Amino acid sequence: MLATALAVAVAGCGGPASTPGPARPPARVVSLAPSVTEIVFALGAGSRVVGVCGQCNHPPAAEKVTRVGGYLSPSVEAVIAARPDLVAVVPSPGNREGVRAIERAGVRVLVVQDRTLADLWASIRSLSDALALGDAGARLVEDLQHGLDAVRARVAGLPRRRVLLVVGHKPLVVAGGGTLQDELLTIAGGDNVAADVGQSWPQLSLEMVVARAPDVIVDTAMGTEAGGQSLFGSLDTVPAVREGRVVTVPADTLYRAGPRVVEAATALAHAIHPDIGPPSG
């Protein structure tokens, strides 16, 4: 509730008073983040999207929409040229000035966050409200939460495993605590061995992998599986290495606070507990 109120407040202070938000629902939407694009399409409002960022590649229909610059560097001109009545954005240092310029041009801007699951629920609700979609947002949130509960239920009886989630190889960058990925790991029956390092995306010395001795290493770094194998291959006191549980999971769904979090959690559950059966429903 509070998050929704906040998002509406932020949206309200965007444009001049001449744009009465609720009276006339936005018909031309520009999304400046991949997660926002996925949410708007999942809410069934994909046909209203008239502009997306360069990194918005899902769902396939979004790839046909006009590009208006990069996620971190939107083109103000391209955004305004798309004649939007709503621009939805995830804040970053790179796009702050551009988003201010869009606001000054009189376009309503909706700011949402995408760092955690709580952010995701709030984003879905405020996008749904801003687009006047009735209870579509609440229903999507409920669906996704049920999906995540189902993943939780499937790993409920199984032993929790200590997991390291690798983001980059050289240097070794991993997912720390407080991230969406940490939350998804926990739901999927894992305990993040880097949760206490004190940064969201810490760079670790290779020896920390030996010291923390994870049961499973989930490797989402780009490149080949062989890269991960040769990186960790000689660390044979690490259970994940000794027992052959260095697994790759595609990074695509895992790094977006969007409607595919259930897919991501399912993929993680299978990586952490390969013995659970194929996905149901």
Place this chain on the structure above:
Amino acid sequence: MRAPYLTARRLTATLAALALGLVATLAVTLLIGPSHASLGTALGDPSTPDAVILFRTRLPRLLLAAVVGGSLSAAGTALQGLLGNPLACPHVLGVSAGAALAGVLALIAGADPVSPLVPAAAFLGALGTIGAVSFGARAGGRTAPHAVLLIGVVCNAIAAAGIMLVNAIVSYAQAQGVLFWIMGSLSTQSYAVVGAAALYASVGLVWLLRYSQDLNLLAAGEEGAFQLGVDVERVRRMVFLAASLLVGAAVSVSGMIAFVGLIVPHLLRLILGPDHRLLLPASFLGGAAFLVWADTLARVALGPAELPVGVVTALLGGPFFVFLLRRDLRRGMA
């Protein structure tokens, strides 16, 4: 010249002392790290986590730091001597950036950061840049030292712009990988990589040492060196090639680590005097110890997480660079 005349005894004694210092550095830093590992346990049983931490992750990293630091520092010494300019170093001349750009292109083309493709590409990038710099500065069969420095700076800007261009085009996740790679890191390397880098380094260093006396004569002025029988152009070509071998190998395994090739040569020149027969091997040993300590700081400064080593060397090296410039300026005024 304040330093005493170079005798065989002084050469041996100085180098032995520096080598001893490097060995002591390696021994001490082996025991410093973000995780706790006991040397006694490790030596008693090679199948313990302690042994894996000390001998399969920490030691190869220390050795790599030593090889990279030594290579960059020796290359810096040679380039400063050759060009008669205290600001010459692999970084300023664009050789590091050229190597990094080629490495980044290989990364973007899909090569895994730990595969041998990236080092190979970076090495070619270093060779290409030094080729462009020395070719660009040649006119009428002669190379103008000031033009080498200027063209090096231009090459550096072009390569840096190329890296930014690549970064602007690729995906967010790839861009982050590129950024980390460029900042410089000695992490996650195997003994095989360390061995390969060491091989390149020793070839480059021995090659440079063959020209140390010529570099001394060049310091007295190009005309004088020529009259003393130095084939100036040939020396220049050979030193460029040897230096690019050292830099290419170093960048290819560690990304761009700034200022090692600047700080260490200058410090040692102040202490040991300008004789390249001593200065070249000394700067290799000194640069090796310097980077091992800088990397140790990078490994432990933030607790379990680590800093990019390039951050440590640049934060130490940047102010030192300014200090050198100021000192030169004041001397020029006096």
